[in-house]
Amino acid sequence: MTVERLLDLGAAINPGFHLIIAALLAAVAKDTFTRAVALIGGPALALLVMLYPPVAGVEVSREMFLGFQLSLYRPDSLSLIFGLGFVLAAALGGVYSLHRRDRMQDAAGLVYAGSALGAIFAGDLITLVIFAEVATVASALLVFAARTGPAYHAGLRFLTIQFAAGLLLTAGAALYGLEKGTFLIADLGGLWNGLLVGIVDPASAGGMLIFAGVGIKAAFPLVHNWLTDSYPNTTETGAVVLSPYTTTMAVYLLARFFAGYDPLIWIGAAMTVYPVFFAVMENDLRKVLAYSTNNQIGFMVCAVGIGSTLSINGAAAHAVAHIVFKGLLFMTMGAIKLRVGTTKASELGGLHRTMPWTTLACLVGSVSISALPFFAGYTSKTMIMTAAESGPGMLIVWLMLLFASAGVLEHSGIKIPFMAFFSHDSGKRPEEAPFNMLLAMGLSAGLCLVIGIYPGWFYALLPFPDQALEFLAQDLVSTAHIIQQLQLLVFAVLAFMILWRLKLYPAERPGVIIDIEWLWRKGAPEAGPALAKPMRAGARILAGLASIVIGRMQMAARQVFASDGLVSRKVPLSATAILALCILGLVMLVSLFQ
């Protein structure tokens, strides 16, 4: 069998399976070399078969399952760009995790990446739901992997919310598929500008359930705390492996199913704004990054809601760029977690002295997420901002996104590097991160620069490449855009410096910031005992009243029916005759007027 034949065979299989097979190898690997083969070779193989041969828009495999037609592998330009982001994240996460000998975490990470990859390449709703559920279980294992009490409880909360989302998604997919008579994505809707996007009717019962399930996975407002609760409780590598997949997969599903659905614009805009306020207050820098993820996903959700070719390109580009720069920021915080044991800002500061490479990587990640021109974030976010600016009636949304852009600079651009590596000297002098971590950070930082400086290849991979390349030629590096973005950033930095100088920047303090999760972590558990006391008192009063009423009734009955009671007394015959006459008269009256 030739190499070409092998590649043909491999390319006919959903690339997610390649990662899942690599996970089996990682689960039994005993030496670093075998682990490296699984952790890096698996994603490399998936990338190879994904790009070979170019089969976008073609259903590669179709199977029958319980009488339903399935399509295990249906790549197109939308799934390809997200898939590229996932395999890059898997490979970089693999390099980053090499120092940590934990086979469970290695295998869970690869299964998670593989199932997320499988879900976005799935050509039908059944395959999609199965992959998404496997991803949920694998991701929960990554939360449990820290093997601490808080991680255990965070993992249980994570599983509960994710299973709820999975159930909604499954029920929605079943209803919608049965209603339409097919589960094949290609048959659910027509092409829009040559691509299958916005194919589910959100007004149908099935569509609503799918929307709710995907919304939880995207961490929509009020259901976002699974994200901020789980990431900070994982191991130093866990957050890096967790961060790229679930929310990004949700963005992909929103684009595929609900592109152009107006409520997404406002949901996304709200998602960009409120995490800014929480990130300012938060002391744990990994939690700050989790809120930052929420904020960045908001940009993508808003772009999907706008539903133009430019905005969908922007959402896809930002999803991949975000995977790279947010992964990089989580890597730098993971290095601190490994070396210092905590990522709480109140216990950090001045780490640049002994961790300069990590500091440099963090600075690259920070300027990338802040969308400094010629870094990855600028390449992707500019499309979303331009789409929002040019949309009719979008002024308020655009201003919200602009506010959130300044907010991103605050929490991820300045707070993360400044509080960890500069600020006041904590006196801690930790060792620099291990080589494999530095390598992963270096590669991620390099990617941030490559995407920022040479965006052409990146734009050619976007869902609508012609429109993307047109935007690149006309808008991306236009003087106006660059000046406006630089103005926003420079004056925001100036504001930071003035506020810091005037000691108006809130000091980092230990503590937890309560969020909507308070309802199920504190409110509901305490509501039972709190309500029990007044309810017991109420029940006692009711019981007392009931006993009084029943006692009176018993007494009355005794008076009436006892041997010497009312009905047993002898009455005169005349009284009986008068009573009978009255009854007779009453009957006659009734019959007379009837």
Added chain:
Amino acid sequence: MSEEQIKSPQEEAPKLGEAGEHPLSVLLFSWIRNKLAFRIIMALVAALGAVLIAFEIVVSKRPVTNLLTVPGFYGIFGFLAFSVAVLSGWPLGKLLRRPEDYYDTRSGEAGRDR
């Protein structure tokens, strides 16, 4: 030992780097610890902001039709948005910050030593 003797090492001019500091940090970051560095950077950032607004006035060819097209709008918006985000941390922190063991304790026990 007199107070002067204790203070004297701190009053010396800052050295390039510190004992045990990574050479790359000495090369790239040690200048940040100079007392004047913060002020110099702040002045440079302010100057850059002014240059950007001036550049926008010169280069921009679009007519000023509303507030959004006024030169410097992005800069002023960025300054105000950043300030609002940061300053909101004071009241919101007072309202929403709880002791670290808040979720680990039963009602009324938060913050107590156990």
